[in-house]
Amino acid sequence: MSPNLADDLASIVGQRHVRQARAERVTYAMDGLPTHRRVPDLVVLPGTREELIAVVRLLAAHDVPFVPRGAGTGLSGGALADEGAVLVVLTRLNRILRVDRDNQLAIVEPGVVNAKLSAAAQPLGLQYAPDPSSQSACTIGGNVAENAGGPHCLKYGVTANHVLALELLLADGSIVDVGSPGGEPWGPDIVGLFVGSEGNFGIATKITVRLMPLPRAVRTMLADFNGLRTAGEAVSAIIAAGIVPAALEMMDQSCICAVEDSVYAAGYPRDAAAILLVEIDGRNADAVVAETEAVAELLRKSGARSVRTAASDAERERLWQGRKKAFGAMGRLSRDLVVQDAVVPRSALPDVLEKIGGIAQHYGLVISNVFHAGDGNLHPNISFDATDPALKQRVEAASAEIMALCIAAGGTITGEHGVGLDKLRYMPLIFDAESLGAMHAVRKVFDPHERVNPGKVVPVHACREWASAHPGAAPRGQPVLARAS
Amino acid sequence: MTIVEKVSALLGEGAILEAGTDRVPRIAPGSPDAVALLLGTAHQEGWRVRIEGAGTWLQSDAPADLALTTRRLDRIPAIEPSDLTATAEAGIGLDQLRQQLADRGAWLAIDPPGLAGRTLGSVVSTATAGPLRHAFGPIKDHLLGVTFVTGDGRMVQSGGRVMKNVAGYDLTRLQAGGFGAFGVIVLVHLRLRTLPRADITYLLEGAREDLTQVGEDVAAAGLTPAALELVSPALARRERWVLGVRLAGSPALVAADEAGLGAASGGGRFTALRAEEAHAFWMRLAEGFSVRPVTFRIGGVPSASDELLDLLQHQLGDEWISASPAAGAIRWTGDTSVDRLQRLRRTLAGMEVPLTLERAPWPLRGAVGHFGAYREGVGPLVAGLRRTFDPGGALVVATEGS
Numbered sequence: 001m002s003p004n005l006a007d008d009l010a011s012i013v014g015q016r017h018v019r020q021a022r023a024e025r026v027t028y029a030m031d032g033l034p035t036h037r038r039v040p041d042l043v044v045l046p047g048t049r050e051e052l053i054a055v056v057r058l059l060a061a062h063d064v065p066f067v068p069r070g071a072g073t074g075l076s077g078g079a080l081a082d083e084g085a086v087l088v089v090l091t092r093l094n095r096i097l098r099v100d101r102d103n104q105l106a107i108v109e110p111g112v113v114n115a116k117l118s119a120a121a122q123p124l125g126l127q128y129a130p131d132p133s134s135q136s137a138c139t140i141g142g143n144v145a146e147n148a149g150g151p152h153c154l155k156y157g158v159t160a161n162h163v164l165a166l167e168l169l170l171a172d173g174s175i176v177d178v179g180s181p182g183g184e185p186w187g188p189d190i191v192g193l194f195v196g197s198e199g200n201f202g203i204a205t206k207i208t209v210r211l212m213p214l215p216r217a218v219r220t221m222l223a224d225f226n227g228l229r230t231a232g233e234a235v236s237a238i239i240a241a242g243i244v245p246a247a248l249e250m251m252d253q254s255c256i257c258a259v260e261d262s263v264y265a266a267g268y269p270r271d272a273a274a275i276l277l278v279e280i281d282g283r284n285a286d287a288v289v290a291e292t293e294a295v296a297e298l299l300r301k302s303g304a305r306s307v308r309t310a311a312s313d314a315e316r317e318r319l320w321q322g323r324k325k326a327f328g329a330m331g332r333l334s335r336d337l338v339v340q341d342a343v344v345p346r347s348a349l350p351d352v353l354e355k356i357g358g359i360a361q362h363y364g365l366v367i368s369n370v371f372h373a374g375d376g377n378l379h380p381n382i383s384f385d386a387t388d389p390a391l392k393q394r395v396e397a398a399s400a401e402i403m404a405l406c407i408a409a410g411g412t413i414t415g416e417h418g419v420g421l422d423k424l425r426y427m428p429l430i431f432d433a434e435s436l437g438a439m440h441a442v443r444k445v446f447d448p449h450e451r452v453n454p455g456k457v458v459p460v461h462a463c464r465e466w467a468s469a470h471p472g473a474a475p476r477g478q479p480v481l482a483r484a485s
Numbered sequence: 486m487t488i489v490e491k492v493s494a495l496l497g498e499g500a501i502l503e504a505g506t507d508r509v510p511r512i513a514p515g516s517p518d519a520v521a522l523l524l525g526t527a528h529q530e531g532w533r534v535r536i537e538g539a540g541t542w543l544q545s546d547a548p549a550d551l552a553l554t555t556r557r558l559d560r561i562p563a564i565e566p567s568d569l570t571a572t573a574e575a576g577i578g579l580d581q582l583r584q585q586l587a588d589r590g591a592w593l594a595i596d597p598p599g600l601a602g603r604t605l606g607s608v609v610s611t612a613t614a615g616p617l618r619h620a621f622g623p624i625k626d627h628l629l630g631v632t633f634v635t636g637d638g639r640m641v642q643s644g645g646r647v648m649k650n651v652a653g654y655d656l657t658r659l660q661a662g663g664f665g666a667f668g669v670i671v672l673v674h675l676r677l678r679t680l681p682r683a684d685i686t687y688l689l690e691g692a693r694e695d696l697t698q699v700g701e702d703v704a705a706a707g708l709t710p711a712a713l714e715l716v717s718p719a720l721a722r723r724e725r726w727v728l729g730v731r732l733a734g735s736p737a738l739v740a741a742d743e744a745g746l747g748a749a750s751g752g753g754r755f756t757a758l759r760a761e762e763a764h765a766f767w768m769r770l771a772e773g774f775s776v777r778p779v780t781f782r783i784g785g786v787p788s789a790s791d792e793l794l795d796l797l798q799h800q801l802g803d804e805w806i807s808a809s810p811a812a813g814a815i816r817w818t819g820d821t822s823v824d825r826l827q828r829l830r831r832t833l834a835g836m837e838v839p840l841t842l843e844r845a846p847w848p849l850r851g852a853v854g855h856f857g858a859y860r861e862g863v864g865p866l867v868a869g870l871r872r873t874f875d876p877g878g879a880l881v882v883a884t885e886g887s
Contacts, residue, residue, distance in 0.1 A: 100786075102786075102787070102788045103786040103787050103788050103813075104787075105786070146651065147651045147655070149649055153649070157622070157626065158649060160655065160658070161622065161626055168862075170862075174862055175861060175862060176860070176861060176862030176863055176866060177860035177861050177862065177863070178860065178863060180784060180785075180837055180838065180839050181785075181786045181837055182784035182785040182786050182787075182789075182813040182814070182837075182838060182839075183623070183784055183812075183813070184782070184783065184784025184785075184813075184814070184838075184839045184841065185662065185839060185841075186839045186856065186858065186859050186860055186863055187839075187855075187856035187857075187859055187863060187867050187884070187885070188659055188662060188663050188666065188667070188856070188867055188870065189612075189625065189658045189659060189661060189662050189663075190659075190863065190866060190867075191658075192625060192655055192657075192658025192659065192661070193654065193655055193656070193658055193659045195655065195658075196651045196654070196655050197654050197655075200654075213707075216707055236567055239567070239568075239569060240566065240567050240569075240679070241679070242678065242679030242680075242681075242682065242735065243735065244678075282709065282738070283707035283708065283709055284707060284708070284709070284738065284741040284742065284745070286737065286740075286741045287735070287737045287738040287740075287741040287742075290735070290737030290738075290741075291735060291737060291738070294735075294737075343645075343647040343648065343649050343650060344647065345565065345568040345570065345646065345647060346567070346568050346569075346648070347565070347567040347568050372649075375647075375648040375649050376568075376647055376648055376649075377648070377649050410646055410647070411645070411647050412645045412647055412650045412652050413652050414650075414651050414652050415647070415648075415649035415650060415651060416649055416651055417651070418651050419651075419652060419653065423652070427652065427653065430645070430652055431642060431652075431653060432642065434639050434640060434641055435641045435642045435643070435653075436653075437639075438635070438639065438641045438656065438873070438874070439653050439654045439656070441873045442654055442656065442659075442870065442873060443654070444873075445866060445869035445870055445873055446866070457653065457654070458653065458654075
C-alpha cells in the first residue's frame with residue numbers, strides 16, 4: 001500500500017474521516033460474529049456519493065483491494081478487511097433521497113438505517129418490510145449485500161423481493177444503472193444477481209426499494225409448548241393449512257429464560273420448552289380475526305399448553321421486543337455468542353431441533369434456539385468464551401456438525417447471514433466445483449482483479465479451474481470438509 | 486458424419502425428433518446429463534444451438550445447426566406438500582405440473598401467457614408472469630433454485646430447495662428472464678402455496694379510465710385481490726374494456742374482499758363468474774398472447790399506467806392489451822415492425838420504462854432483441870456474463886438484437 005494513500009484519501013474525504021491509528025482501526029476488526037478478527041490497514045468514511053466514487057477510483061488507480069462496510073452488524077465476518085485492504089465505511093451516506101407514496105417506493109443511500117426508512121414511510125401509510133433483528137442499526141446497503149431477511153419476511157419476502165433498481169459503483173470506479181422503478185429489468189436481472197453478492201460485485205450507491213402498505217389489522221399470539229418437537233409440528237400444521245402468517249418465530253427454553261432475565265423481559269413462560277410467536281396481519285380486520293382464530297385452533301390441536309393473543313399494542317410490542325432483542329439478552333449467558341444460521345425444510349424442524357440438542361450435549365455446550373420457524377430458518381446460538389481455545393475449538397466442531405445436519409436434511413448453510421468468511425469452508429458441501437467455478441467467473445465479470453471484498457463467499461480453491469491449475473496443492477484458508485458430488 | 490448421426494451416436498436414436506419446417510435437426514435429450522453432453526459437443530464442434538420447449542411460445546425459427554428441445558425433461562422428482570416445495574424438470578408442461586400439484590393440494594401461483602402446455606423452463610427463462618403477479622409477484626419470486634447447463638456443457642446448480650437461501654451468488658435470478666442467453670435450464674425448485682380454498686372471479690365492463698379508477702379504489706379500500714387485470718375489448722372479446730378481479734385464498738379473506746368489492750365499484754356492477762367461466766376467461770387471456778406474431782411487456786411505475794396505455798394506443802394500436810395497473814405491468818400483442826418497436830423502446834427508455842420482447846418472428850426479434858436500451862454500463866456486464874456462460878457463442882439467443 002502506498003505511503004501516500006492515506007493522505008490522498010484525506011484529500012477527498014477530509015483528514016477526520018480517515019482512520020489510521022491502530023486504536024481507531026481496531027474498532028472495525030470484527031462484525032457481529034466474535035470468531036473472526038481482522039484489523040484493517042486503513043479505514044475511510046466518505047460522506048457523499050461523489051466522495052465515494054473518488055475514493056474507489058483512487059483505490060483502483062493504486063490497485064488496492066477494499067471492503068465495503070455498513071454498520072458492521074453482519075454475522076458472517078463478511079465486512080472484515082484483510083491485511084492490505086482498505087475498509088470503506090458507508091454509514092455517512094445516510095440520506096433518504098425520496099419517498100414516493102403514489103408508487104410505493106423509496107430511493108436511499110446505502111448507509112440509511114433500516115428502521116429509519118420504515119419510520120420515514122410510516123406517516124404515508126407505508127413500510128419497508130424486511131426487518132432483520134438488527135434493524136435499529138443495520139443499513140439498507142448491508143441488507144442488499146447480504147439479502148437480509150427478518151421475522152416478517154415469511155409473508156413479505158426477503159430483501160431481494162423489495163429492491164427495484166440500483167446504481168452500482170464497480171471496483172474500477174465505473175457506474176452502472178440496473179433495474180427500473182417499476183421493477184422490470186432493462187435486460188437480464190442484474191439487480192437480482194447483485195442482491196446477496198456480499199460486496200463482491202461492487203457498492204450499491206443508490207438503492208430503490210419497494211414500500212408496502214401498512215397492515216390495517218394485526219394480531220400477535222404467544223403459544224407455549226412442553227416440547228420442541230410439538231412446537232415444530234405446530235409450525236408444519238400452520239403452513240400445511242395454507243395460512244401465511246406475517247411472522248412465525250420460535251424460541252426455546254434457554255432463550256426464553258435469557259430474555260426473561262434481561263431488561264427485555266416479555267412475559268414468556270419460563271417453564272415452557274418452546275414458545276411460538278405468531279403474527280397475523282392484513283388489510284381487512286374481519287379476515288385477520290378469522291385467520292387468527294383458525295391459527296389458534298391449530299396451535300391448540302398441535303399441543304400448545306396455552307395460546308394468548310396480545311390485548312394491546314403495548315403488549316404486542318413487548319412480545320416482539322423480547323424476540324428482537326433475544327440475541328442481546330443472550331449476552332448474559334456468556335462472554336461470546338456465535339449466532340449460527342442455516343435453513344431446513346419446514347417439515348424437518350422437529351427432527352433437526354432434537355439433533356441439535358444432541359450436538360449441544362455431545363460437546364458440552366449451551367445452544368439456544370431463536371429463529372424464523374415459518375421459513376425453516378434456524379439460528380442455533382452457541383454461548384462460549386472465545387478466550388478459551390479448547391472451548392472455541394468445540395464451538396467450531398459443533399457448528400460444523402450443525403451445518404452437516406442441516407445439509408443432510410435437505411437444507412442449506414445460510415438463509416440470511418451470508419457466507420462471508422465464516423461459511424466459506426461449508427460451500428463445497430452444497431455446491432460442486434463446477435457451480436463454484438461459475439460463481440467465481442461471474443464475480444470476475446464485475447471485478448476482474450477481485451479487489452472488492454477479496455476472499456469472501458466463493459472458496460476459490462474448491463473451484464474446478466483452481467483445482468486444475470494447482471494439482472495436489474493444499475487448500476488455502478479454512479479446510480474443506482468434503483465435496484458435493 | 487452429419488450432425489444427426491453424431492448426436493444419434495452420442496444420445497441414442499430416441500433423442501432425434503422430426504425436424505421442423507426449416508429442417509433444422511431437433512434433438513430431445515432425455516436427462517440433464519444428456520443436455521450437458523450435447524452442449525459440450527456442440528461447443529467443441531462449433532454448432533449453433535437454439536433452445537426450444539414444447540414449441541408453443543417462442544417461434545421455432547432462429548437460424549441454427551440444431552434445435553435442443555427440453556420436452557423429454559418432463560419428470561417431477563419431488564412434490565412436498567408439507568413443505569410447499571416441488572422440484573420439476575424444465576420440459577414439464579404447466580398443465581401437467583398444475584394437475585399433479587393440485588392432486589397433492591398444492592398450487593404454483595403463476596398464470597403466465599401462452600398455451601396450457603407451455604413448459605416450465607420456457608416460463609422461467611422468459612420470466613413471463615400473468616395477472617397473478619399482482620398478489621404473488623414475478624416468476625423469480627416463485628423460484629428456490631435452478632440447475633442449468635452452460636453453452637459449453639457445464640452443469641451448474643444455484644439456490645436449493647428451502648425457503649431462504651443466501652449461500653453463494655443468486656444465479657437463479659440471472660437465469661429467470663435470461664431467455665436462455667446464460668444456459669439451458671434443466672431443473673427448477675419451486676415455492677408453492679396451498680390450493681386456495683376459495684377462488685372467485687368478478688368482471689366489470691366499462692370505459693378504460695373508469696375501470697382504472699375502480700382499480701385504484703379497490704386498492705385504496707384495502708382489498709387484496711390475487712389478480713386485478715385491465716383487459717382490452719379485443720383480447721377480452723367484449724364490447725368494452727374489462728376489469729377482471731380474482732379473489733383467492735381463505736374463505737374468510739375472500740368473503741371479506743367480496744363484501745368490499747361492491748363499494749369500490751364506483752356505481753358499476755361487478756359480475757361474478759361461475760368457476761368454469763372464470764377458468765375460460767383467464768385461459769383465453771393467457772392463450773391470446775400466443776396467437777398474434779409479436780408479444781412484449783413493459784414495466785413502469787403504477788402512476789404511469791394510463792400514460793403508457795395511451796402511448797401504446799398511439800404508437801401501435803391497443804387491440805390486444807392486458808395490464809396490471811397496480812403492478813405497473815403491461816403486455817401487448819399484435820403485429821408490428823422493427824422500426825416501430827425500436828422507436829417505442831427508445832421512447833419508453835426516456836420514461837425509465839424497459840420493454841422486453843417476449844416473442845416475435847426471428848427477423849424481428851433478431852433485429853430488435855429481447856432486451857435493449859441498456860442503461861449506462863449494463864451492456865458490457867451482459868456481454869461478460871454471456872461470455873462466461875456461453876464462451877463459444879453456441880446458444881442462439883437474440884439478446885440485444887442486431
